[in-house]
Amino acid sequence: MIDRWLSHYRILDELGKGGMGVVYKAHDDHLDRFVALKLLPPERLTDLVRRHRFVQEAKSASALNHPNIIHIYDVAEWEGTLFLAMEFVPGKTLSELIGRKGLPLKQALKYAAQIADGLAKAHSAGIVHRDLKPSNIMVTGDGLVKILDFGLAKLTEVVDGEEETRTLESLTETGMIVGTASYMSPEQAQGYAVDARSDIFSFGAVLYEMLSGRKAFHGKSSMETLAQVLYQEPVPLQEIVQGVPSELEKLVARCLRKDPERRLRSVADLKVALQELKEESDSGRLAAATAGARPVAVSRRKWWIAAAVILVFSAGLLWFLQRPTRMRQPSPKEIPLTSNVGAENSPTFSPDGNQIAFSWDGEKQDNTDIYVKLIGPGPPLRLTTDAASDVWPVWSPDGQTIAFLRDFGVGKYGVFLVPALGGPERKLLDIFIPEDWWAPGPYLAWLPDSKGILFTHKDSPTNPSSLFLLRIDSGETRRVTMPPAGSVGDKAPALSPDGSALVFSRVTGIGPTDLYLLATNPDFSSTGQAQRITFFDWVGTGATWTPSGRALVFSYDNRLWRINFSRWSKSPGHPERIDSIGNGASSPVISRQGHRLAYVSSQGDGPLNIWRVGIPDWSMDRGKGGAVSAATNLIPATREEFAPQYSPDGKKIVFESARTGNLEIWTCASEGSNCVQVTSLGAQATGTPQWSPDGQLITFYSRVEGKAQIFVIKAEGTALQRLTNDSWENFFPAWSRDGRWIYFASNRTGADQIWKISSGGGTPIRVTQNGGFRSVESPDGKYLYFTRSKDPNASLWKMPVEGGEETRILEAVVIHNFAVTPRGLYYMSQPDSRSKTLLIQFFSFADQKTRLIASIRQDVYHGFSVSPDERWLLYAPSGPGGSSNVMVVENFDIDGSGW
Numbered sequence: 001m002i003d004r005w006l007s008h009y010r011i012l013d014e015l016g017k018g019g020m021g022v023v024y025k026a027h028d029d030h031l032d033r034f035v036a037l038k039l040l041p042p043e044r045l046t047d048l049v050r051r052h053r054f055v056q057e058a059k060s061a062s063a064l065n066h067p068n069i070i071h072i073y074d075v076a077e078w079e080g081t082l083f084l085a086m087e088f089v090p091g092k093t094l095s096e097l098i099g100r101k102g103l104p105l106k107q108a109l110k111y112a113a114q115i116a117d118g119l120a121k122a123h124s125a126g127i128v129h130r131d132l133k134p135s136n137i138m139v140t141g142d143g144l145v146k147i148l149d150f151g152l153a154k155l156t157e158v159v160d161g162e163e164e165t166r167t168l169e170s171l172t173e174t175g176m177i178v179g180t181a182s183y184m185s186p187e188q189a190q191g192y193a194v195d196a197r198s199d200i201f202s203f204g205a206v207l208y209e210m211l212s213g214r215k216a217f218h219g220k221s222s223m224e225t226l227a228q229v230l231y232q233e234p235v236p237l238q239e240i241v242q243g244v245p246s247e248l249e250k251l252v253a254r255c256l257r258k259d260p261e262r263r264l265r266s267v268a269d270l271k272v273a274l275q276e277l278k279e280e281s282d283s284g285r286l287a288a289a290t291a292g293a294r295p296v297a298v299s300r301r302k303w304w305i306a307a308a309v310i311l312v313f314s315a316g317l318l319w320f321l322q323r324p325t326r327m328r329q330p331s332p333k334e335i336p337l338t339s340n341v342g343a344e345n346s347p348t349f350s351p352d353g354n355q356i357a358f359s360w361d362g363e364k365q366d367n368t369d370i371y372v373k374l375i376g377p378g379p380p381l382r383l384t385t386d387a388a389s390d391v392w393p394v395w396s397p398d399g400q401t402i403a404f405l406r407d408f409g410v411g412k413y414g415v416f417l418v419p420a421l422g423g424p425e426r427k428l429l430d431i432f433i434p435e436d437w438w439a440p441g442p443y444l445a446w447l448p449d450s451k452g453i454l455f456t457h458k459d460s461p462t463n464p465s466s467l468f469l470l471r472i473d474s475g476e477t478r479r480v481t482m483p484p485a486g487s488v489g490d491k492a493p494a495l496s497p498d499g500s501a502l503v504f505s506r507v508t509g510i511g512p513t514d515l516y517l518l519a520t521n522p523d524f525s526s527t528g529q530a531q532r533i534t535f536f537d538w539v540g541t542g543a544t545w546t547p548s549g550r551a552l553v554f555s556y557d558n559r560l561w562r563i564n565f566s567r568w569s570k571s572p573g574h575p576e577r578i579d580s581i582g583n584g585a586s587s588p589v590i591s592r593q594g595h596r597l598a599y600v601s602s603q604g605d606g607p608l609n610i611w612r613v614g615i616p617d618w619s620m621d622r623g624k625g626g627a628v629s630a631a632t633n634l635i636p637a638t639r640e641e642f643a644p645q646y647s648p649d650g651k652k653i654v655f656e657s658a659r660t661g662n663l664e665i666w667t668c669a670s671e672g673s674n675c676v677q678v679t680s681l682g683a684q685a686t687g688t689p690q691w692s693p694d695g696q697l698i699t700f701y702s703r704v705e706g707k708a709q710i711f712v713i714k715a716e717g718t719a720l721q722r723l724t725n726d727s728w729e730n731f732f733p734a735w736s737r738d739g740r741w742i743y744f745a746s747n748r749t750g751a752d753q754i755w756k757i758s759s760g761g762g763t764p765i766r767v768t769q770n771g772g773f774r775s776v777e778s779p780d781g782k783y784l785y786f787t788r789s790k791d792p793n794a795s796l797w798k799m800p801v802e803g804g805e806e807t808r809i810l811e812a813v814v815i816h817n818f819a820v821t822p823r824g825l826y827y828m829s830q831p832d833s834r835s836k837t838l839l840i841q842f843f844s845f846a847d848q849k850t851r852l853i854a855s856i857r858q859d860v861y862h863g864f865s866v867s868p869d870e871r872w873l874l875y876a877p878s879g880p881g882g883s884s885n886v887m888v889v890e891n892f893d894i895d896g897s898g899w
Helices: 048-062 105-124 196-212 222-231 246-255 267-283 285-290 294-322
Strands: 009-018 021-028 033-039 072-078 081-087 091-093 137-140 145-147 154-159 162-166 333-336 344-349 355-360 369-374 389-395 401-409 412-419 426-432 444-446 452-457 466-471 477-479 489-495 501-507 513-519 540-545 551-556 559-564 585-590 596-608 611-614 641-646 652-657 664-669 686-691 697-705 707-714 730-735 741-746 753-758 775-777 783-787 796-800 807-810 813-821 824-829 838-844 850-856 860-866 872-890
Touching: 009 033, 021 081, 105 137, 105 145, 105 196, 105 267, 196 246, 196 267, 246 267, 344 585, 344 596, 344 872, 355 389, 355 872, 369 389, 369 401, 389 444, 401 444, 426 452, 444 489, 452 489, 466 489, 489 540, 501 540, 540 585, 551 585, 559 585, 596 641, 641 686, 641 872, 652 686, 664 686, 664 697, 686 730, 697 730, 707 730, 707 741, 730 775, 741 775, 775 813, 783 813, 807 824, 824 860, 850 872
Parallel strands: 344 389, 641 860, 813 860
Antiparallel strands: 009 021, 021 033, 033 081, 072 081, 091 137, 137 145, 154 162, 333 872, 344 355, 355 369, 389 401, 401 412, 412 426, 444 452, 452 466, 466 477, 489 501, 501 513, 540 551, 551 559, 585 596, 596 872, 611 872, 641 652, 652 664, 686 697, 697 707, 730 741, 741 753, 775 783, 783 796, 796 807, 813 824, 824 838, 838 850, 860 872
16 A cells, blocks of 8 residues: 555555554645545455444544544545545554553653543543543654544433433444453443443553553453453552552542442543642652652562462462372263154253253154153153143252243243152243243243242233242242343343352343343342343353352353353353363253253254245135145255245345355345345344335345344345444334335334334334334335234234324234235234144235135244235245254263363
8 A cells, every 4th residue: 555545645654553444654645744544444345334433433533623632634435445534643652652560650640631631522522432542542752642543432412401322333343342341341341321431431441551551451361351340350559559649549449440320420520630640740749648658568568478379389289299189080971861853952950960851842743741861771751741832841959840831822831840750730820931032941940949930921011021939839929130121031040059149141132142140149139230241142042050159051152151150259250162062052951960961962953944835816716715835945055044025026035044154135036046145244143134115125134233223235235224323123124115214123212112214314213102023014005014022912913104093903923924915914823822833824804804825833933925916925934854852961070170
């Protein structure tokens, strides 16, 4: 790039590079001055997230005019290169100036006061930096500070006299949190809304480093650093640096308080305090107030530290010399519990660790029941025989009873008990668990005394799923967790062996699932707020404790992971993958003795594929139905493909496919040929595409930054446009018949509702009032048909598009899968509470009668579309031949020393 021209800028030299782009020194030929040009790399030009982030930096920082903030001159694109022209600042970054021992006190205060002055200006304009760190702070040769990189800024607007924080850009990398771990505030690290107090925390971390030469929070990995930010206090400055004024140390400590309510409230106050300290330091009064007393204290402390080190070393040496000789730990050995065909799931150990209860769909794969098997030879013992599916067994700590769930359909379950050796069942209560595929179980957990059970339940359409406690003898129930409004809820409870801690999965949206830790009292009430301990932001399965309670094992991405807890502080470490065992693993469980681990090894069903079935000619047989053609796999593939939609002219199909490794949008001809990739976002998930009425555009949702957002793209894959840009979950978009609006579901009010947004972008408008999920406008454009994801009956509703009464139309509709034509409703449903068979049916507007089109016994996901001529129907079932088995790991390494 050296000596190249970008518009009227001639590039002279490279100044530096980072994740957001490369910075060059250049000459502005128009104004005859040096500038700094920040370029987005050419290979990133198609990366929508980075492009938005790049432009956002210009818009945020250009609104500011302050001597301590870098001045932005221009943002432009030249011959395909997007660049930012800004003030050229000769000097060094603060990270280059901070030595191993930090900066001299006067110099640190001089720089800190300027940083605070610049931040105060930004905050007064409603801008929060969100990535304040030494490498984003320049210092000129004469000591002038310049704050750089407002590309992660947040804007606060005053609305009706109240401050409302709105995220202009949800700037997370896929599966990551925005910012730099060592300087991130606890609220930012947990993905919560941030305000100016988050910058104050980051400023405190920068000032700490300026004074000490050490980062306030620094682990071996980003996850370990985040854990320190959330749970650990930094080493006091006076233990690192001699002569730090106590007033300054207190100021830094107030900046670094975990609770933002106890932090300094404004950078303006911080600026005043720093200026006063600087004045005292310049006059010599500050140094005199602290001189002379410190060296003795430091000397005494060093003596005690040395004595403590000698004592610990001596004790360790004595243990080493006197310890008994240990035999080498045998290598872990994985063996299948059975050689059964079909699906085995949800293992649970007996207290002695010699038996496993599990669910199995039987030799004929016709019904799922609870079985018990001794580890070793011999057949399993069948405990339940009901026609409904019995799932998720958990063995009581006293060994007498096994609790399990009986699936009555559409989210309705019963909690049952059965003797471990077989016998009469006892029903405890009915519960409701929404059928959320992205949040697998377990759903039950015993209390250590075997007198109570934790269970998952959604007690009202407006509340998320929560964990509840049932006392078996009295029948008393009470809520244990309270997930935040707008989340899907809490599931998969795992109680520590002593009952002092509860780990569970919290589902925050359509996909994101992480583990949370809650300390509990002896009565199993919570002692505070739940702490997030994993940051995967995607689907995982429940955890299991080691017998000591000092570690967890859980499943994520079909592998086993482990979290160790500090012996002294009880704080969780960062997750570590267990590579030696558990390939394709889910639902792990550890025996009470700790020498055995069991998990489910899944070959799984075949991948979701797009199938086509013919629709009978209703008019030829006067409404009695015609011959139904056999269903065929329209686009056979070895990777997941689903969410198909016919184009308005019926000549093409748009669908979601993972054939390139990531879920992206593809199109093909109506007979399944000529598949073409439309998007290349590389996001966690991109899908549920819908054609515009003229067939020129496609709308879809994507998780390019963690949260689901709505996009529009031309059918040939160009002119990508983002419609929503916020911190909510926005999904399942659908066009209005006139193409002016795009309906979508969002949890922005705390519960899923249908909203609409102009197809060209704008402010979303709420449509439904009582819940909504998947929506389709009627062909005449008069009504909106929609399902309610929070409705226990999974009903289909309709309402006028201009607003009005919401009317129930049909019951027991699979919430994703329905279509509206001029003649009626096509939909998928379950025929009764005990059958796994799904029915594809047609409801006629003319005679108000329902007719059967096809029966399906495969698992089906989102995907339902009727061709414009109503000859064909598309859906997305899983392929045949899937299976899963319970595996047992002998010689399980409970200490983790072999991993």
